[in-house]
Amino acid sequence: MRTRIILPATLATVVVLTLTGVAAPASSAATGTNRPSVEGVWQTDGYGTAVAVSGRSLTTYDTTAISCLPGNMRGDQQGHTGPDGSRHYSAAGYGRITVTAQDGDTARLHIASSAGTRVLHRVSALPATCAKKPATDPRAVFDVFWQTYAENYPFFAAKGIDWQEVRDRYRPRVDKDTGDDELFAVLREMIEPLHDAHTSLSDGKDREYGGLRPDTPPHSPEHLARIDTAVAKAVEVPLRQYANGSLSFARLPEGTGYLRITRFAGYTDEESYPQWEAALDAALDDIPWTRLSGLVLDVRVNGGGADPLALRIASRLTDRPYIAYTKHARNDPADPTRFTPGQPIPVRPHQGPRFTGKVAVLTGGLSVSAAETFTQALMARTPAPVRIGQNTQGVFSDTLDRALPNGWRFSLPNEEFRTADGTTFDGPGIPPHHRTPVFTDKELDQNRDSALTKARKLLRR
DSSP: OOOOOOOOGGGOOOOOOOOOSOOOOOOHHHHTSSSOOOOEEEEESSTTEEEEEETTEEEEEEEOSSOEEEEEEEEEEOSOOOTTSOEEEEETTTEEEEEEESSSSEEEEEETTSSSOEEEEEESSOOGGGGSOOOOSHHHHHHHHHHHHHHHOOOHHHHTOOHHHHHHHHGGGOOTTOOHHHHHHHHHHHHGGGOOTTOEEEOSSSOEEEOOOTTOOOOOHHHHHHHHHHHHHHHOSOOEEEGGGTEEEEEOTTSEEEEEEOOBSOSSSSOOHHHHHHHHHHHHHTSOGGGOSEEEEEOSEEOOBOHHHHHHHHGGGOSSOEEEEEEEEBOOTTOTTOBOOOEEEEEOOOSSOOOOSOEEEEEOTEEOTHHHHHHHHHHTSSSOOEEEESOOOOOOSOEEEEEOTTSOEEEEEOEEEEOTTOOOOTTTOOOOSEEOOOSOHHHHHTTOOHHHHHHHHHHHO
16 A cells, blocks of 8 residues: 555554465365465565465565564455455455465465555565564664665665665664654654655654655645635536545536546545445546536645556546556665566546546646556546646655554655656656646635636637
């Protein structure tokens, strides 16, 4: 799953498990299928994750060269093993996880709320460190934090950061007597210069840090409430809300549709990804796609969420299949330029009413993560949308959500989402074709929405 800046609702929050051996793969006859069993221990290609499948349980471990800690992706099997040998697991925070063996030595893991799959390679046992109780002193915490970034973060060169120099500078500040305040401050100072909205650190209590690009506009509840008011005035006609207030739609006087999407998550009060899909489909089924002369998609204030929900909307906007982007994960702990083979993520036309005409996409610095992969997915659409506003935030990857030996949590990105020509937009974000102010104080004070005005003008041509 990704970690997101999930924005306020006004826009409509040590036991060491060990398995040192691996059960022999079950035979085809034992599983009742013609496929190999997923029983055993697996290592992901990239992602630094070991996966243990035993009986009806799936357990993950977050691994580095120096550490092994219990992961937060754990699930119990739901239903029976499928005819293809696949097993489905329900894991809190992830929805359904599916593991399917490709042959005796490889398998694929699919998380319902994430686009694409992860390749698994069978291994004989968990790393030896998984059987040891981890040290919890401040230096051990520092080392796991630094090592996890060293092995997985892809963007040090792009950000101008020498990560070895960071270790050399900060580790002398940490010893066995370092207090929590100082340790948290050190870890924060290490990652703050990355200005990456997919980096975070939390002690689970009152210490919290989340990165952001320095020019990110304000997003206090008061500012967001002003934006809601400004949008309602600029649209001129009543907005109908859907999916727990996450989507708003209106047919503008000139016949153009206006669809505002403020998150790709939280579509119901239940934390259930299947229910979110159902709520989104119900909302999209209510939109009069075939009666629109044009469409404005507004993700200027969108805290992100699940990429498959974004792709579900994109499927309503095309009559031909195409590749949204290609997903790559860093997979060499010693070389940040090495990635997994590209995994093409498709957009497939919805089997029902669709809109295939002219589209304008409104973006800004508060268009974050899934809002950005959504914008990127539409770039390969025909006809391509016109983008208006400001650059998106500049974070696309799923996040690795990890624990530290002392129980603190942190996250970081490890993937690139590339266009057909290999371009990534991590860092600066996706730029607009037409640059306009986006919810500045001047715009809000004067009840103006230059981006929406520009979009309506362009779509009328």
